[in-house]
Amino acid sequence: MFKRAEETGAPALxxxxxxxxxxxxxxxxxxxxxxxxxxxxxxxxxxxxxxxGPFCLMGVCFDCLVxxxxxxxxxxxxxxxxxxxxxxxxxxxxEVIS
Amino acid sequence: MSxxxxxxxxxxxxxxxxxxxxxxxxxxxxxxxxxxxxxQPAPGGQIYRGIETSDxxxxxxxxxxxxxGRDIARAFRDSRAEYLPGATVWNIDSALGIxxxxxxxxxxxxxxxxxxxxxxxxxxxxxxxxxxxxxxxAGALQILLKANGVVSDDVVFVGSGPLLSLIAAQMxxxxxxPRAIVETVPQSRYVAALKHLPAALGxxxxxxxxxxxxxxxxxxxxxxxxxxxxxxxEGNGKAEAVTFTSGGKxxxxxxxxxxxxxxIVPNQQVTRLLRCEHEWNKSQHCFVPxxxxxxxxxxxxxxxxxxxxxxxGAVAARLRGRLAGLRIAEKAGRGNAQERRxxxxxxxxxxxxxxxxxxxxAPSPEILAPADETLVCRCEEVTAxxxxxxxxxxxxxxxxxKSFLRSGxxxxxxRMCGLAVSEIIASRRGEPISEIGYxxxxxxLKPLLLSELAALESEEAVPVDLADESAALH
Numbered sequence: 001m002f003k004r005a006e007e008t009g010a011p012a013l014x015x016x017x018x019x020x021x022x023x024x025x026x027x028x029x030x031x032x033x034x035x036x037x038x039x040x041x042x043x044x045x046x047x048x049x050x051x052x053g054p055f056c057l058m059g060v061c062f063d064c065l066v067x068x069x070x071x072x073x074x075x076x077x078x079x080x081x082x083x084x085x086x087x088x089x090x091x092x093x094x095e096v097i098s
Numbered sequence: 099m100s101x102x103x104x105x106x107x108x109x110x111x112x113x114x115x116x117x118x119x120x121x122x123x124x125x126x127x128x129x130x131x132x133x134x135x136x137x138q139p140a141p142g143g144q145i146y147r148g149i150e151t152s153d154x155x156x157x158x159x160x161x162x163x164x165x166x167g168r169d170i171a172r173a174f175r176d177s178r179a180e181y182l183p184g185a186t187v188w189n190i191d192s193a194l195g196i197x198x199x200x201x202x203x204x205x206x207x208x209x210x211x212x213x214x215x216x217x218x219x220x221x222x223x224x225x226x227x228x229x230x231x232x233x234x235x236a237g238a239l240q241i242l243l244k245a246n247g248v249v250s251d252d253v254v255f256v257g258s259g260p261l262l263s264l265i266a267a268q269m270x271x272x273x274x275x276p277r278a279i280v281e282t283v284p285q286s287r288y289v290a291a292l293k294h295l296p297a298a299l300g301x302x303x304x305x306x307x308x309x310x311x312x313x314x315x316x317x318x319x320x321x322x323x324x325x326x327x328x329x330x331x332e333g334n335g336k337a338e339a340v341t342f343t344s345g346g347k348x349x350x351x352x353x354x355x356x357x358x359x360x361x362i363v364p365n366q367q368v369t370r371l372l373r374c375e376h377e378w379n380k381s382q383h384c385f386v387p388x389x390x391x392x393x394x395x396x397x398x399x400x401x402x403x404x405x406x407x408x409x410x411g412a413v414a415a416r417l418r419g420r421l422a423g424l425r426i427a428e429k430a431g432r433g434n435a436q437e438r439r440x441x442x443x444x445x446x447x448x449x450x451x452x453x454x455x456x457x458x459x460a461p462s463p464e465i466l467a468p469a470d471e472t473l474v475c476r477c478e479e480v481t482a483x484x485x486x487x488x489x490x491x492x493x494x495x496x497x498x499x500k501s502f503l504r505s506g507x508x509x510x511x512x513r514m515c516g517l518a519v520s521e522i523i524a525s526r527r528g529e530p531i532s533e534i535g536y537x538x539x540x541x542x543l544k545p546l547l548l549s550e551l552a553a554l555e556s557e558e559a560v561p562v563d564l565a566d567e568s569a570a571l572h
Contacts, residue, residue: 004249057238
């Protein structure tokens with residue numbers, strides 16, 4: 001599983017993923033903060049609704065697309081966590097996956 | 099370094115990795131105005147990601163080659179180049195006008211010359227299970243370590259290349275022992291690579307570093323499986339295990355984290371958008387833009403420095419950036435021939451290790467010819483079999499396959515499947531891949547919000563055809 005290799009003392013930020021409160025460190029991208037919390041599934045695909053998670057973490061693959069504060073299609077690996085952000089999985093279908 | 103104040107620059111540089119930063123320093127030293135546009139919030143590119151914020155402990159884990167980025171970033175910060183972080187270039191017109199998305203709006207910049215320093219991406223590695231959550235590129239894990247100090251404690255590394263063992267060794271230093279390394283290098287490659295060894299001795303420091311990395315992994319007891327074939331990643335909704343054959347035996351390694359790597363290839367999006375000519379580099383097994391000795395492309399005043407001009411590594415990237423910068427200054431009547439020659443000489447020394455690496459770590463035969471049921475286009479979920487069928491129905495190239503199947507039409511716009519699709523078509527048609535070519539890349543280079551288009555500063559700067567299919571996003 002993923003974990004922090006070190007304590008840097010960077011200030012902590014609070015945000016939510018699927019309504020669940022999580023902590024991030026200042027400077028974390030959403031993808032990094034979610035992976036550090038061992039969250040793997042970021043979205044489901046539009047075609048077959050299968051789960052996906054971050055693949056490249058450098059803005060190339062678009063597999064980490066999430067909904068941030070109501071705006072869909074955001075790359076979790078390119079957006080830094082801000083205090084109070086509400087992040088949701090991007091669902092390929094109308095139904096929210098569990 | 100100053101904030102952006104205007105819209106016209108002698109030079110616009112896209113990318114703030116070693117090539118972009120070095121080019122910016124050279125052109126501003128010669129008195130030209132320059133702006134550096136970069137997607138990330140801080141300079142360094144992927145190779146020096148997090149270089150300004152990485153503390154002593156993390157920098158020690160990442161090693162002296164990474165630490166070398168500090169001076170490069172400092173020189174860039176000290177230069178007179180303007181720097182626009184968080185900036186995504188989404189279109190460039192033939193008159194070198196650049197449209198940039200800043201998240202909250204778009205900006206139009208007019209450049210006299212452009213240095214494309216957008217570097218490399220990891221080669222697409224289609225194989226069974228490669229889309230499961232928990233499967234990443236090896237580079238992704240390195241980015242997590244560099245930028246965030248986040249590591250996974252049960253990684254199975256799969257593939258080949260110097261980066262694979264480097265990242266595994268860095269993980270070890272960070273205190274998390276990789277679960278295993280599953281190498282895909284066929285035995286025969288070692289023999290084929292031998293003939294390049296004498297030349298590689300001219301860059302012996304790289305060889306020694308590679309050997310030291312492998313030694314540290316072996317000493318730590320990291321299992322290394324050689325010549326692995328039949329690789330599959332299994333899992334129900336998430337990666338759970340890697341299965342493969344090595345040494346005549348079947349293996350199954352349970353893990354939640356699989357890191358894939360088959361080398362890196364130039365990020366072609368910008369040079370393809372600009373319709374620069376590209377050619378197939380047989381040794382590197384990828385398309386590279388055609389460049390002259392100063393890294394100018396077939397489009398006048400457009401340069402491509404760094405790994406985007408063919409994979410050369412971080413040291414070469416910086417040198418290429420300098421060379422492109424010196425050439426631009428020279429064209430503006432501010433040349434420095436002596437410095438240019440010394441950079442050229444250094445580049446030739448850097449190149450000595452490449453033939454050995456390229457022969458030994460050429461992509462594995464399995465990922466070049468994925469099974470019919472393997473997903474190739476991750477976005478639109480198109481399999482290798484679908485592509486072969488489209489070829490059999492008469493699709494002669496990637497753009498017709500794209501029209502048939504939507505491969506390359508999803509949000510990644512072909513970045514993750516382009517090379518694999520061209521490869522599959524070439525092999526199905528029995529034609530050289532140089533004849534098959536690559537996707538036609540159109541603006542916007544990345545999906546953007548209509549509100550950003552609406553917020554463009556000047557009305558005349560809307561060169562994008564909104565009906566274009568590549569703008570489509572689910």
